[in-house]
Amino acid sequence: MASIWAPQSGRAGSHTRVAILDHPPVPPQSDPAGEPRARGWRRARKPLIGLLVCLLLLCAVALTGILWLQAKVEGNINRLPDTFTGLTDRPAKPTSGSAADAVNILVLGTDTRSDAPTTGAEAPGWQPGQARSDTMLLVHLDGDRRSASVVSIPRDSWVDIPGHGKGKVNWAYSFGGPTLTVETVEKMTDVRIDHLAVIDWDGFKALTDAVGGVDIDIPKTVYDSARGVRWEAGRHHLDGEEALLYVRQRYGLQDGDLDRVARQQAFLRTLLKQTLNQELRKNPEQVLDLLTLFSEHASVDDDWSTTQMAKLVASLRNLRTDDISYLTVPTDGTGMVGDQSVVRLDPSRDRDLWRAVREDRMGEWVEENQDLMTPDVVR
Numbered sequence: 001m002a003s004i005w006a007p008q009s010g011r012a013g014s015h016t017r018v019a020i021l022d023h024p025p026v027p028p029q030s031d032p033a034g035e036p037r038a039r040g041w042r043r044a045r046k047p048l049i050g051l052l053v054c055l056l057l058l059c060a061v062a063l064t065g066i067l068w069l070q071a072k073v074e075g076n077i078n079r080l081p082d083t084f085t086g087l088t089d090r091p092a093k094p095t096s097g098s099a100a101d102a103v104n105i106l107v108l109g110t111d112t113r114s115d116a117p118t119t120g121a122e123a124p125g126w127q128p129g130q131a132r133s134d135t136m137l138l139v140h141l142d143g144d145r146r147s148a149s150v151v152s153i154p155r156d157s158w159v160d161i162p163g164h165g166k167g168k169v170n171w172a173y174s175f176g177g178p179t180l181t182v183e184t185v186e187k188m189t190d191v192r193i194d195h196l197a198v199i200d201w202d203g204f205k206a207l208t209d210a211v212g213g214v215d216i217d218i219p220k221t222v223y224d225s226a227r228g229v230r231w232e233a234g235r236h237h238l239d240g241e242e243a244l245l246y247v248r249q250r251y252g253l254q255d256g257d258l259d260r261v262a263r264q265q266a267f268l269r270t271l272l273k274q275t276l277n278q279e280l281r282k283n284p285e286q287v288l289d290l291l292t293l294f295s296e297h298a299s300v301d302d303d304w305s306t307t308q309m310a311k312l313v314a315s316l317r318n319l320r321t322d323d324i325s326y327l328t329v330p331t332d333g334t335g336m337v338g339d340q341s342v343v344r345l346d347p348s349r350d351r352d353l354w355r356a357v358r359e360d361r362m363g364e365w366v367e368e369n370q371d372l373m374t375p376d377v378v379r
Contacts, residue, residue: 074306076295083178083196083301091192091358098143099360103312104191106182108173108198109135133173133181135264138191140357145315147323149362150268151353152261154328158342159188168342178301189354196301205240206293211275213239216246216267217377224249243267253379257343258328262378265326269374273321325366326374329353 094100110133136153155170161184164175172184182193208214214237221233229245238246247267253259300309330349335342349369356365366373 076292076298077306078299079302080178080196080198080299081302083182084303085179087179087183087186091186091190093192093194094358094360097360099358101143102360103141103194104357105139105141105195105197106185106193107137107139108133108178108181108196110173110198110200133170135261136169136185138185138189138193138357140362141312141316142362143360146318147325147363148319149325149327149357149366150265151357152265152326152328153185154257154261154331154343156257156334156341156343157329157331157345158337159184159345162187166337168340189350189357191354191357195304198299200297205244207275208238208240208243208271211271213237214243214267214270214274216270219377219379222249222252222379224252226251255379256334256341258331258334259379261328262374265328265374266376266378269321269324269326269376272324325362327366327369327372328374330372 094102134155136155138151138153140149140151142148153169155168157169158166159169161167161169161172161175162180164171167175169184169188172181176183178196178198182196185191186193215235216238217235218231218233221231223230224245227245227249229249231246231249236242236246247264248260249263250256250260253263330346330353332344332346335344349372353365353369356362
């Protein structure tokens with residue numbers, strides 16, 4: 001028997017621990033790649049706070065100086081070798097206007113199939129079939145660094161995977177690791193990826209606890225059949241363990257993975273605001289503790305030096321949390337391909353979105369597409 005958290009029936013926002021079966025019912029889902037599914041939510045890796053890493057690093061720069069930052073990050077962070085080596089026919093990097101100064105970062109969270117660390121200095125590196133990208137975010141930093149966009153790509157998006165035909169976008173990481181994932185996203189978006197970050201968020205729980213938990217509103221009672229958790233309608237104050245259960249739920253939500261993506265973005269936005277409201281500049285020790293935690297759970301492409309990171313972070317000094325837009329790539333609903341449940345992308349609206357990213361016009365595009373923005377309260 002396992003003990004996990006669940007709200008008490010009929011009392012929104014309250015919770016207790018209940019015993020559930022070691023193997024809760026999970027709807028079967030086969031995988032053409034023949035890869036075993038991950039066992040247990042505790043092994044999942046989430047990149048929900050990749051953007052928060054940058055903002056915390058900014059605080060560290062202001063408090064302790066770039067030299068200390070470089071030494072600290074260099075000792076903890078893992079480098080992904082040859083991430084961009086061998087990629088051909090890539091989208092062109094803009095050479096003029098604000099688009100030339102914009103930065104596009106692909107952030108992945110891995111759903112691992114082993115107990116070995118997948119990120120950080122102790123990670124053994126990518127191995128075929130051992131992990132898929134469980135969560136995928138394209139972070140666009142505008143050329144003037146006064147606004148940013150976080151675009152989620154649902155893991156079940158049905159796309160072309162170079163050399164492998166059609167498949168779910170998260171299969172690319174299992175088939176060919178970071179390099180094939182970058183190639184797949186670039187082919188799908190025609191956006192040149194400047195940097196890649198893979199984040200395993202064992203530290204996610206610790207961060208949530210460090211800020212004293214996060215308040216989340218649930219508009220309608222839902223039941224997670226995969227984990228045996230019932231979420232009552234109302235406001236919930238989530239600690240780290242509870243937050244993981246919340247952002248991982250897919251079964252029991254009306255739109256499945258699309259609703260899970262919305263939950264992740266809404267939680268990220270709330271966590272980011274709450275963290276930056278902790279007056280970190282008055283508490284250098286807390287900043288350094290958080291920085292250490294993050295750097296231990298991150299891997300980046302080997303072309304991204306710590307000096308470049310520090311300069312990029314320093315350039316974000318005028319970025320406010322309210323200037324960050326959160327959205328999911330436009331979709332045309334879900335469907336079945338064989339025995340696979342997939343998310344179908346919306347070609348027309350997708351083209352407009354990715355053109356805005358390439359041309360660094362996301363502020364304008366966001367204003368014209370408010371229906372695609374992640375709301376404050378999600379299912």
